[in-house]
Amino acid sequence: MVRITTSGQFTREEVVLALRNPGMPLEGLRYPITPVGMHYLLTHFDVPYVDPATYELSVGGLVREPLVLTLDALKARPAVAMPVVMECAGNGRALLHPRPISAPWHDEAVGCAEWKGTPLGPILEEAGLLDDAVEVLFTGYDRGIDGGVEQSYERSLSLEEALREGVILAYEMNGQPLPPQHGSPLRLVVPDWYGMTSVKWLRSIKAIGEPFEGVQQAAYRYRSSEGDPGTPVTRKNPHALMAPPGIPDFLSRVRHVRQGRTLVEGRAWSGWGTVERVEFSPDGGQTWDDARLGELLGPYAWRPWSYEWEAREPGEYELCVRATDSAGNAQATESDESWNRGGFGVNAVQRVAVLVGATETD
Amino acid sequence: MVRITTSGQFTREEVVLALRNPGMPLEGLRYPITPVGMHYLLTHFDVPYVDPATYELSVGGLVREPLVLTLDALKARPAVAMPVVMECAGNGRALLHPRPISAPWHDEAVGCAEWKGTPLGPILEEAGLLDDAVEVLFTGYDRGIDGGVEQSYERSLSLEEALREGVILAYEMNGQPLPPQHGSPLRLVVPDWYGMTSVKWLRSIKAIGEPFEGVQQAAYRYRSSEGDPGTPVTRKNPHALMAPPGIPDFLSRVRHVRQGRTLVEGRAWSGWGTVERVEFSPDGGQTWDDARLGELLGPYAWRPWSYEWEAREPGEYELCVRATDSAGNAQATESDESWNRGGFGVNAVQRVAVLVGATETD
Numbered sequence: 081m082v083r084i085t086t087s088g089q090f091t092r093e094e095v096v097l098a099l100r101n102p103g104m105p106l107e108g109l110r111y112p113i114t115p116v117g118m119h120y121l122l123t124h125f126d127v128p129y130v131d132p133a134t135y136e137l138s139v140g141g142l143v144r145e146p147l148v149l150t151l152d153a154l155k156a157r158p159a160v161a162m163p164v165v166m167e168c169a170g171n172g173r174a175l176l177h178p179r180p181i182s183a184p185w186h187d188e189a190v191g192c193a194e195w196k197g198t199p200l201g202p203i204l205e206e207a208g209l210l211d212d213a214v215e216v217l218f219t220g221y222d223r224g225i226d227g228g229v230e231q232s233y234e235r236s237l238s239l240e241e242a243l244r245e246g247v248i249l250a251y252e253m254n255g256q257p258l259p260p261q262h263g264s265p266l267r268l269v270v271p272d273w274y275g276m277t278s279v280k281w282l283r284s285i286k287a288i289g290e291p292f293e294g295v296q297q298a299a300y301r302y303r304s305s306e307g308d309p310g311t312p313v314t315r316k317n318p319h320a321l322m323a324p325p326g327i328p329d330f331l332s333r334v335r336h337v338r339q340g341r342t343l344v345e346g347r348a349w350s351g352w353g354t355v356e357r358v359e360f361s362p363d364g365g366q367t368w369d370d371a372r373l374g375e376l377l378g379p380y381a382w383r384p385w386s387y388e389w390e391a392r393e394p395g396e397y398e399l400c401v402r403a404t405d406s407a408g409n410a411q412a413t414e415s416d417e418s419w420n421r422g423g424f425g426v427n428a429v430q431r432v433a434v435l436v437g438a439t440e441t442d
Numbered sequence: 443m444v445r446i447t448t449s450g451q452f453t454r455e456e457v458v459l460a461l462r463n464p465g466m467p468l469e470g471l472r473y474p475i476t477p478v479g480m481h482y483l484l485t486h487f488d489v490p491y492v493d494p495a496t497y498e499l500s501v502g503g504l505v506r507e508p509l510v511l512t513l514d515a516l517k518a519r520p521a522v523a524m525p526v527v528m529e530c531a532g533n534g535r536a537l538l539h540p541r542p543i544s545a546p547w548h549d550e551a552v553g554c555a556e557w558k559g560t561p562l563g564p565i566l567e568e569a570g571l572l573d574d575a576v577e578v579l580f581t582g583y584d585r586g587i588d589g590g591v592e593q594s595y596e597r598s599l600s601l602e603e604a605l606r607e608g609v610i611l612a613y614e615m616n617g618q619p620l621p622p623q624h625g626s627p628l629r630l631v632v633p634d635w636y637g638m639t640s641v642k643w644l645r646s647i648k649a650i651g652e653p654f655e656g657v658q659q660a661a662y663r664y665r666s667s668e669g670d671p672g673t674p675v676t677r678k679n680p681h682a683l684m685a686p687p688g689i690p691d692f693l694s695r696v697r698h699v700r701q702g703r704t705l706v707e708g709r710a711w712s713g714w715g716t717v718e719r720v721e722f723s724p725d726g727g728q729t730w731d732d733a734r735l736g737e738l739l740g741p742y743a744w745r746p747w748s749y750e751w752e753a754r755e756p757g758e759y760e761l762c763v764r765a766t767d768s769a770g771n772a773q774a775t776e777s778d779e780s781w782n783r784g785g786f787g788v789n790a791v792q793r794v795a796v797l798v799g800a801t802e803t804d
Binding site: 087088089090091092093094095096097098099100101102103105107108110111115116117118119121123124125126127128129174181182184185186188223224225226230259260261262324327328329330331332333336 | 449450451452453454455456457458459460461462463464465467469470472473477478479480481483485486487488489490491536543544546547548550585586587588592621622623624686689690691692693694695698
């Protein structure tokens with residue numbers, strides 16, 4: 081179903097998706113909490129308008145006591161607020177050869193907002209999951225055609241994942257009501273996982289008796305070929321990014337940095353454990369040195385890191401960074417090491433082209 | 443200086459610019475005031491961090507009394523809040539043949555926020571423009587390389603334009619402090635003009651004795667060829683857009699609409715006068731019918747319009763819309779009628795591909 085291209089050029093479809101689905105400009109890494117409007121977005125269909133005043137969430141299916149919850153009822157429940165790194169499963173796709181045709185992410189499909197909402201587990205317990213329930217299905221108000229099928233955007237979680245601590249129904253982002261484009265008035269937030277499972281504009285929650293086999297569930301799988309059933313895309317692979325140092329060229333985005341010392345800073349995360357090591361390379365990955373790690377704002381936040389880089393000689397450099405997590409997962413050196421048909425979970429080391437001059441413009 | 447391509451495919455540079463510089467998803471036309479995070483953005487270099495607590499604006503050059511104004515001092519001055527349509531001068535560029543290589547806008551480089559700030563004119567009067575001042579230069583904190591030259595982003599206005607009513611120094615967008623990506627803590631807002639002149643992250647204002655000839659002033663000109671000195675890009679040409687009806691296909695963005703009546707809605711604007719007519723075509727521009735016009739929220743806002751479209755037969759349609767303003771300016775039918783080397787001011791009629799079925803998925 082996924083079209084693949086060997087072209088180094090991009091199709092108009094990819095460009096139009098990029099214009100609708102912004103990444104976080106990487107200078108946004110300076111903020112521990114990504115400001116609204118700098119956080120990445122992937123809207124599969126259109127941003128729907130859902131009136132918060134008349135909003136009702138239905139919780140049903142294989143439960144003893146179906147619930148209908150207004151926004152006020154949801155806000156009256158116990159609340160948690162937490163920074164959560166959100167990353168699109170397709171981040172890095174456009175660096176693959178051949179390239180799957182979809183949103184042409186390079187490195188920027190990420191952000192870390194503070195999401196506030198109410199835990200999902202107690203709501204499911206209150207509704208009372210029946211014994212034959214095996215998954216929980218989350219359906220959004222966003223509607224369109226994908227894979228030739230008309231659908232509402234929907235994804236399921238196993239009971240274990242749905243009941244996990246940290247999974248919330250969020251109604252605030254960065255201390256404000258959810259903006260329309262981030263799922264107003266209510267969205268699911270599933271920490272540690274890639275973003276596709278954090279269903280926006282939540283319409284209903286339904287306990288179901290069979291594993292869900294909808295289009296989006298089938299689409300997000302690691303497949304080596306078209307016939308390969310593959311395995312599901314779930315948690316975020318370890319990933320470190322740097323805020324590109326110096327100043328950019330408008331078109332090429334090549335960085336111009338003054339000779340001497342430059343503090344390179346960034347953030348790193350993993351859905352499989354805590355980031356325990358970040359390494360920096362000034363020479364395209366030939367040599368690596370440990371970066372200094374900072375403190376986490378919370379269990380689902382990204383970890384700040386910094387590295388004092390000394391550019392002794394003018395010339396061209398390729399700066400790289402890579403993370404290792406507490407589960408021992410590391411980043412690939414080349415994107416194509418993690419090639420798969422959908423272009424998911426690609427987490428090769430970031431590469432930033434830099435020109436070092438005696439002055440910034442040399 | 444501008445590279446031109448005849449390729450129907452796009453370069454990686456264009457894609458990376460699109461990922462950093464989002465358009466407004468066109469369903470955002472439903473909002474009279476575009477929410478933060480749905481408004482288009484063009485950041486020439488990086489989003490700089492400027493601390494609002496220590497911020498100072500300097501007003502100098504050919505003035506009797508140079509001023510240094512803190513944010514509190516600016517907020518203590520008379521304030522105005524007004525909806526202003528902001529549109530990138532490059533909107534529509536990617537529909538040109540051949541195509542200038544830059545931000546690959548199609549239709550979406552637009553938004554209408556409520557900007558609050560203090561009028562510029564009284565500040566210039568207080569500083570006291572000297573008789574030999576001919577222009578006012580606005581310099582931002584954003585810095586980079588463009589056209590081979592290291593620069594701060596800067597643009598000038600003639601005294602007449604700088605002193606015009608409606609030109610403000612804005613510190614709020616939609617009732618909140620400016621977000622980083624829109625120019626925090628202070629930006630210029632010049633209504634009626636294309637966006638390039640509304641300098642963000644304002645560092646200084648300077649009265650100058652010669653017309654400014656910086657890179658950005660030279661770049662934004664209507665040129666027919668490389669040798670053509672051209673004419674400056676100034677006010678926004680008339681432009682109407684519709685929120686695409688029905689539901690989209692994820693990749694192609696083709697719209698699926700059910701047979702029968704559909705209310706098509708959108709907004710229209712012009713920097714040369716009031717929009718006085720909006721016309722809708724269901725057949726790619728062969729026949730046109732007048733849309734119903736709504737009320738303006740203010741002199742610099744966009745004008746809502748609507749059209750009751752009846753799709754009698756299933757099949758493929760191309761929906762178009764065009765505006766005419768009170769100065770008699772109209773939109774081109776084909777993009778290439780307004781071709782110029784920078785791809786500026788392109789305002790051909792919007793074209794939306796629609797599949798009409800007996801049901802949405804037919």
